[in-house]
Amino acid sequence: xxxxxxxxxxxxxxxxxxxLTRTFDDxxxxxxxQGRGVGxxxxxxxxxxxxxxxxxxxxxxxxxxxxxRDLGCYLLRGLTLRRVFSNLxxxxxxxxxxxxxNMHGSGxxxxxLVGFISHLPQTVPVALGVAMSFVYRNxxxxxxxxxxxxxxxxxxxxxxxxxxxVFNAPLVLIVENNQYAYSTPLVQQMxxxxxxxxxxxxxxxxxxxxxxxxxxVYAVTKEAVERARAGGGPxxxxxxxxxxxxxxxxxxxxxVPRELLAEWERKNPVILFEQQLLAQxxxxxxxxxxxxxxxxxxxxxxxxxAEKAPLPDPATVEQGVYAE
Amino acid sequence: MSQLPxxxxxxxxxxxxxxxxxxxxxxxxxxxxxxxxxxDPNVFVMGEDIGGTFGGAFKVTKGFTDEFGEKRVLNxxxxxLGFVGAATGxxxxxxxxxxxMQFADFISTAFDSIVQFAATNHYRWGAAVPWVIRAPSxxxxxxxxxxxxxxxAWFVHTPGLxxxxxxxxxxxxxxxxxxxxxxxxxxxxxxxPLYRSEKGYVPPGDYVVPIGQANLARTGNDLSIITYxxxxxxxxxxxxxxxxxxxxxxxLDLRTLKPLDTEAILTTARKTGKxxxxxxxxxxxxxxxxxxxxxxxxxxxxxxAPIRRLGGLDTPIPFSPPLEDAYRPNAAKIVxxxxxxxxx
Numbered sequence: 001x002x003x004x005x006x007x008x009x010x011x012x013x014x015x016x017x018x019x020l021t022r023t024f025d026d027x028x029x030x031x032x033x034q035g036r037g038v039g040x041x042x043x044x045x046x047x048x049x050x051x052x053x054x055x056x057x058x059x060x061x062x063x064x065x066x067x068x069r070d071l072g073c074y075l076l077r078g079l080t081l082r083r084v085f086s087n088l089x090x091x092x093x094x095x096x097x098x099x100x101x102n103m104h105g106s107g108x109x110x111x112x113l114v115g116f117i118s119h120l121p122q123t124v125p126v127a128l129g130v131a132m133s134f135v136y137r138n139x140x141x142x143x144x145x146x147x148x149x150x151x152x153x154x155x156x157x158x159x160x161x162x163x164x165x166v167f168n169a170p171l172v173l174i175v176e177n178n179q180y181a182y183s184t185p186l187v188q189q190m191x192x193x194x195x196x197x198x199x200x201x202x203x204x205x206x207x208x209x210x211x212x213x214x215x216x217v218y219a220v221t222k223e224a225v226e227r228a229r230a231g232g233g234p235x236x237x238x239x240x241x242x243x244x245x246x247x248x249x250x251x252x253x254x255x256v257p258r259e260l261l262a263e264w265e266r267k268n269p270v271i272l273f274e275q276q277l278l279a280q281x282x283x284x285x286x287x288x289x290x291x292x293x294x295x296x297x298x299x300x301x302x303x304x305x306a307e308k309a310p311l312p313d314p315a316t317v318e319q320g321v322y323a324e
Numbered sequence: 325m326s327q328l329p330x331x332x333x334x335x336x337x338x339x340x341x342x343x344x345x346x347x348x349x350x351x352x353x354x355x356x357x358x359x360x361x362x363x364d365p366n367v368f369v370m371g372e373d374i375g376g377t378f379g380g381a382f383k384v385t386k387g388f389t390d391e392f393g394e395k396r397v398l399n400x401x402x403x404x405l406g407f408v409g410a411a412t413g414x415x416x417x418x419x420x421x422x423x424x425m426q427f428a429d430f431i432s433t434a435f436d437s438i439v440q441f442a443a444t445n446h447y448r449w450g451a452a453v454p455w456v457i458r459a460p461s462x463x464x465x466x467x468x469x470x471x472x473x474x475x476x477a478w479f480v481h482t483p484g485l486x487x488x489x490x491x492x493x494x495x496x497x498x499x500x501x502x503x504x505x506x507x508x509x510x511x512x513x514x515x516x517p518l519y520r521s522e523k524g525y526v527p528p529g530d531y532v533v534p535i536g537q538a539n540l541a542r543t544g545n546d547l548s549i550i551t552y553x554x555x556x557x558x559x560x561x562x563x564x565x566x567x568x569x570x571x572x573x574x575x576l577d578l579r580t581l582k583p584l585d586t587e588a589i590l591t592t593a594r595k596t597g598k599x600x601x602x603x604x605x606x607x608x609x610x611x612x613x614x615x616x617x618x619x620x621x622x623x624x625x626x627x628x629a630p631i632r633r634l635g636g637l638d639t640p641i642p643f644s645p646p647l648e649d650a651y652r653p654n655a656a657k658i659v660x661x662x663x664x665x666x667x668x
Contacts, residue, residue: 063417095449096448096449096450099447099448099449100448100449104448105448105449106449107445107448107449107450107451108449109416109451114413114416114451115445115448115449115451117440117441117444117448119436119440119441122409122436122437122440122441124409125405125406125407125408125409125410125412125413125437126409126410126412126413126416126441127413128406128409128410128413129409129410129411129412129413129414129415129416129417130413130414130416130417131413132398132410132413132414133413133414133417133418133419134417135395136368136395136396136414136419143413155405156405156406156409156436159401159403159405159406159407160403160406160409160410162401162403162406163400163401163403163406163407163410166401320446320447320450321446321447321483321484322446322484322486322507322508323446323452323454323507323508324507
């Protein structure tokens with residue numbers, strides 16, 4: 001992993017994105033709990049190191065299909081908080097102008113972002129197709145997408161990884177193993193301890209990484225991305241973490257043992273990275289506080305913007321079903 | 325131009341440019357694909373068993389690997405859900421995949437990739453998905469419940485898709501070219517019973533049959549048969565027999581099932597005042613139900629009789645000849661129903 005070491009500036013940039021993701025999440029969760037939100041929302045708490053560490057490993061020309069707990073990755077691609085929060089409130093200024101809910105369908109090809117659908121793991125074959133388009137055109141680019149532990153049980157997971165291997169496609173698949181698929185724990189989902197071992201069944205590399213350690217996540221992803229770019233084919237990366245809140249905002253997740261959450265809270269990826277940065281002597285508390293403050297300002301701005309933004313015109317409801 | 329090992333009646337358009345040339349329905353499909361792949365480097369074919377020297381279950385892509393290479397003739401693992409999803413990803417990047425579903429019956433295996441991801445994508449976040457699925461459909465060939473189906477209604481019911489069903493060799497070529505060039509996901513239902521038995525003039529070179537335009541296959545004054553796919557031929561055969569009995573039948577070939585050519589439907593209904601709708605797919609909640617609803621909504625005052633529908637039965641498609649014949653519409657059943665309607 002030392003092949004892909006990060007500079008101080010890069011590490012602070014990564015910290016900024018993680019902190020921004022967490023700040024956004026804290027404020028959005030409170031917003032929904034106050035009953036001010038529209039529809040549902042998904043907390044990405046606990047997933048900051050995965051979404052930022054993996055997203056940071058991509059080059060601008062690479063294409064990624066993030067999911068609902070990958071806010072950091074969207075932001076890294078250039079999706080603005082204003083568009084994100086607008087979409088959460090169903091505004092015309094949202095990423096998809098209120099066509100799709102919360103983070104679903106948050107695609108923008110000008111940012112090399114593919115929007116996901118609820119039928120997980122449906123983004124995996126689509127990302128594979130993106131990767132196959134790079135092979136078709138001899139372009140040194142990489143496609144990346146994500147799934148949770150639950151959707152590795154679907155047949156499509158197998159179909160797609162098998163095809164990715166057969167076509168030696170430049171695809172990196174991140175499994176965000178956060179222990180629960182809605183209310184179903186891992187032990188009721190599969191009989192193996194490590195999802196990454198399934199990669200062997202397809203003849204591709206499978207890596208396991210501590211999903212709350214952003215430097216480790218970055219390093220393992222970067223290695224896979226550059227291998228794919230060089231023609232080395234697909235990689236499955238299992239990042240182990242914990243879903244710190246319910247499946248969605250309505251879900252109190254009483255089925256999750258509190259001790260388990262407490263254990264993982266001690267591994268809070270944002271705090272963990274702060275401690276690492278301080279221990280490495282790369283920053284001080286004052287600078288971290290300044291970054292936090294900047295993130296709060298940005299999130300507040302996005303919310304104010306979204307609250308004032310227009311709702312979509314119902315007269316447009318039938319527009320855009322077809323590309324003209 | 326080298327001769328293909330087995331051309332199955334395919335003509336090379338560069339060798340044959342006269343207006344009398346006839347192609348089979350399946351040769352017209354193959355010609356459209358080959359010509360468009362020569363024209364547009366973004367167009368490629370993918371599907372099960374389509375590559376190498378085999379060229380697909382029906383040989384539509386026979387010789388394609390030799391001409392275009394393996395990169396543009398992608399043999400797929402047996403995983404329709406996965407490879408239709410992959411086609412969506414390739415289409416998002418500006419390629420134009422033409423997917424061969426080995427039989428239309430197997431399209432259900434890819435349902436999520438079609439109706440959930442591809443069909444909704446442009447509406448949700450504005451990125452076009454320009455792929456085509458070629459779906460060899462229809463029966464009468466003693467192929468049983470899983471190689472005879474007509475599942476078009478599922479897709480007509482799905483916002484974001486277009487659905488076409490050519491009935492002639494010329495339309496088979498022109499509609500496929502239109503489908504490939506369309507920026508939306510298009511399901512192209514080709515009729516297996518027409519593959520090698522239906523021959524007709526096919527213009528050489530580049531032309532399209534616009535999606536959304538029906539074709540008046542026969543003009544008449546006494547009643548209208550509105551149909552598509554392989555039942556167009558059955559309807560025209562029936563019309564010949566009915567003419568002998570002085571029943572003058574108009575036949576409207578829908579050609580496109582989504583979007584429907586409402587104007588053409590209403591025009592023929594208002595002209596004759598009697599309408600028989602025919603399709604091979606089972607009648608219940610079939611495309612014909614929507615056509616009937618459009619007519620009763622917008623041409624009620626012109627009707628001189630109830631709208632009649634003839635379709636498959638509400639059963640799986642049976643294998644044994646007398647059972648399949650009992651299941652499926654054909655010219656004799658159309659004649660019978662048309663006579664009753666004419667006498668109404």
